[in-house]
Amino acid sequence: MRDWTFQSYGPHAWLVRFGPDLSEETMRRALAVSRDLEERRPEGLREFTMGYGSVLLECADDREAAARWGQRALPGLIEAWRSLELEAAATRIVEIPVIYDGEDLGEVARRTGLEVEEVIKCHSGRDYRVWMLGFAPGFPYLGVLDELLHLPRRDSPRARIAAGSVAIAGAQTGVYPSESAGGWHILGRTVRRMFDPERADPFLLRPGDLVRFVPVEVDDV
């Protein structure tokens, strides 16, 4: 906890980081904070957004009120987070069928020195925690990816990535919920919908869930 930092981000937002790396402790702390904010809805806080081991807190646009909130409410909030119970094991395991025929599969194999089959086996070989939702509605940031598959993002993001694309970047993997631009490496695709505004619960996944990618052939779906 000595490693916690917080910094202002414009005049009415603050970014709190729970550690310098992706340690299990850091990530569980972030999940616990997300649960705490969801339950308590602190007064004066307009919005919060989770990152990897970080949270962004936003106040109303009134700069003076925001400055007061940052001085008076924020330190107490952070203090309370130090004694939060860290989350227990996930209650849900969500299986996501994946057709591994992504356009970057060959390049990922080449750059990691693996065979294509090994890339698929490696990616689908472990369960991933949903650390946060972000980037696009329902986009799950999943970790932690096997180190064998760690690659930096593409230097130039693609203008168009199809909905359902399963992709990797750095220590992360995720699923694009809708067609969008993006800089991750695409390994495959799924028919499960991460986000549907017409559904009673628009979001398939919640922070804390475990996700299991199951390789399937085109004929299976």
Add this chain to the structure above:
Amino acid sequence: MFKFLEVISPGCGASFQDAGRPGWKRFGVPPGGWMDPAAAAAANELIGNTTDAVVIELALQGARFRVLCDGWLSVAGASMGWMPGTVRWVSRGEELSFLRHESGVYAYLAAPGGWAAPEYLGSAAVSARSGLGRGFAAGDVISGRKDPTFHEREHGATNRRPAAHPQTIGACVWPGPQWSEFSAAARSAFFAMEWRVSARSDRMGVRLDGASIEVPAGTMLSEPVLVGSVQITGGGQPVVTMRDGPTVGGYPKIGWLDEEECRRLAQVPPGGTVRFEPLNQ
């Protein structure tokens, strides 16, 4: 509901917008909403609406509509061949064209009582990338919520001077979360450069072209992003996050623009330029 307009062509982009949907960022849903809140408010005020009524946002040029019934319309924001800041009577059968781009990027079309638009997660703001509604397509029929032949300001309505939309702006920048990780040379290059607004800019982000600036070494963890963040991509070019932009991202953020500066930047057309100025705190 009063069927008022039929879309002949959406041009470079036309969609319903309102103040957006705050409160969903933690699910990855961007705030959305009008790119130029002041211009949207002006369009609504001109026609006697409350400033939060749903408007039609037009991008750059090319939109064409057929008028399906007589009534009042107001236009504010960018100039596309229809004087912004005006209220006009339009007649059934008339064609409205926004074909001649003169200045700015986003124009707003308001009808008395606002447009009848479907809502997603509490807002009518279309965010196609997020799967929240879609932009208009040829053949769409757009309805007003009230009889468009009356508006609250019919008698006292005065047209107003349109806001200026310069080709070149200076924008005041707050330091972003990774400000101190950029080298001194990168920071001075960032301020010295006259950045050109790319034609690939949209509601997600304003992309800027210029000499590439040096990015901090190492891969960053994805962290939350505020609208207005000046991110530097892997290629060393800035992208300023706009209202439909990602809620989290992994590019380092050298700076942040407040709502007023974002609004001004959004109205700089492709080919126009922006120079960043450090905040004078």
